[in-house]
Amino acid sequence: MSGLILFSVIFGLINGQGSAVSKAVVDGAGEGITLCISMAGIICLWTGVMKVGEKSGLMDLFSKFLKPVTRLLFPKLKEGSEAHKYICMNMAANFFGLGNAATPFGIKAMSALAKQAGEKGKATRDMVIFTVLNTASIQFIPTTIAAIRSANGSKAPFEILPAVWMTSVLTAVCGVIVAIILCGRMNKNDCD
Amino acid sequence: MIAIEFIIPVIMAAIFIFGLFKGVNVFNAFVEGAKEGLLIMFKIAPVIIGLVAAISMFKASGGLDVIVYALSVPARLLSIPKEILPMAVMRPVSGSGALALLNNICKTYGADSFVGRISSVLAASTETTLYTIGIYMGSAGIKKTGATLPASLIAELFAIIMAVFSVRLFFH
Numbered sequence: 001m002s003g004l005i006l007f008s009v010i011f012g013l014i015n016g017q018g019s020a021v022s023k024a025v026v027d028g029a030g031e032g033i034t035l036c037i038s039m040a041g042i043i044c045l046w047t048g049v050m051k052v053g054e055k056s057g058l059m060d061l062f063s064k065f066l067k068p069v070t071r072l073l074f075p076k077l078k079e080g081s082e083a084h085k086y087i088c089m090n091m092a093a094n095f096f097g098l099g100n101a102a103t104p105f106g107i108k109a110m111s112a113l114a115k116q117a118g119e120k121g122k123a124t125r126d127m128v129i130f131t132v133l134n135t136a137s138i139q140f141i142p143t144t145i146a147a148i149r150s151a152n153g154s155k156a157p158f159e160i161l162p163a164v165w166m167t168s169v170l171t172a173v174c175g176v177i178v179a180i181i182l183c184g185r186m187n188k189n190d191c192d
Numbered sequence: 193m194i195a196i197e198f199i200i201p202v203i204m205a206a207i208f209i210f211g212l213f214k215g216v217n218v219f220n221a222f223v224e225g226a227k228e229g230l231l232i233m234f235k236i237a238p239v240i241i242g243l244v245a246a247i248s249m250f251k252a253s254g255g256l257d258v259i260v261y262a263l264s265v266p267a268r269l270l271s272i273p274k275e276i277l278p279m280a281v282m283r284p285v286s287g288s289g290a291l292a293l294l295n296n297i298c299k300t301y302g303a304d305s306f307v308g309r310i311s312s313v314l315a316a317s318t319e320t321t322l323y324t325i326g327i328y329m330g331s332a333g334i335k336k337t338g339a340t341l342p343a344s345l346i347a348e349l350f351a352i353i354m355a356v357f358s359v360r361l362f363f364h
Contacts, residue, residue, distance in 0.1 A: 005246045012253030020252040028248025032241030044229035051225025053207045056214035104232050110332035122336040131328045135321045135344040142316035154303035163358035168317035175347030182339035
């Protein structure tokens with residue numbers, strides 16, 4: 001983030017956009033807090049709903065269901081641990097296109113993984129793979145994109161579904177493989 | 193498309209019903225969960241404000257145009273249509289910015305055009321990388337993110353190439 005700011009300031013000055021960049025700081029900060037407020041509503045709604053799911057044993061069901069996947073991606077992760085529970089819920093929510101439900105779980109998962117970690121402030125291999133997985137969104141039904149297409153006169157907004165599935169799954173696979181390669185050391189949870 | 197929009201309320205209702213069936217005090221559980229959600233928002237709000245401000249500055253500095261210009265030659269070599277480049281560069285940086293550009297592309301070239309389809313597939317297949325990394329790593333206090341950023345950006349590049357390839361495969 002600091003790199004981005006530095007680049008923007010320097011480049012903005014060179015490009016003659018100094019005043020625009022200054023204005024953007026204030027506007028951006030305002031945008032940020034507005035975004036937080038609007039996010040808070042839907043996130044609280046979903047964390048509330050998911051708590052019901054958690055207490056009714058739904059989360060454990062998902063954990064069992066996703067065991068083969070987590071065993072493959074996070075071999076060092078203890079099944080039944082908090083981190084595992086949250087990772088499974090995050091994956092399940094993402095799959096159903098519930099990004100706002102997935103994010104809180106993702107954050108909880110990262111905290112749980114951080115508790116297990118060796119060096120404080122350094123990302124472990126599990127954390128890296130989990131985050132990379134979340135940056136490649138595997139959406140079953142991309143409703144927002146379809147809405148934009150439909151608004152612009154598309155005859156069949158959902159026709160891109162097979163292409164989306166193919167691209168998003170392969171992108172996720174690519175990301176995870178690259179993360180594993182760059183992390184090296186398969187037997188430890190360190191990431192260098 | 194009415195059916196699709198009902199999915200979210202249906203899922204919520206299903207979870208509540210399942211909870212009732214299992215004897216859970218649904219109201220109390222909901223409140224407890226929502227409270228946790230609020231705490232999470234407190235945790236990530238500073239990160240979000242910082243990121244949004246930084247990205248707003250990036251957009252204002254005109255850096256986007258320079259990056260697109262720099263990428264136009266390799267894009268041509270990989271037969272990536274240059275019209276999608278602005279959106280492709282914005283995608284990992286700003287979700288709303290990318291969607292605005294997608295809207296633009298669909299308006300200008302048509303949602304069902306070659307370019308329109310590629311942009312749609314790309315937008316649906318990747319996330320806002322910087323936000324995700326920032327929020328996930330920031331909330332857990334991680335400063336050394338290691339391979340996360342390079343891996344995500346390489347995956348983004350892959351997604352661009354894959355989006356072009358898959359649209360060619362399915363439509364042309």
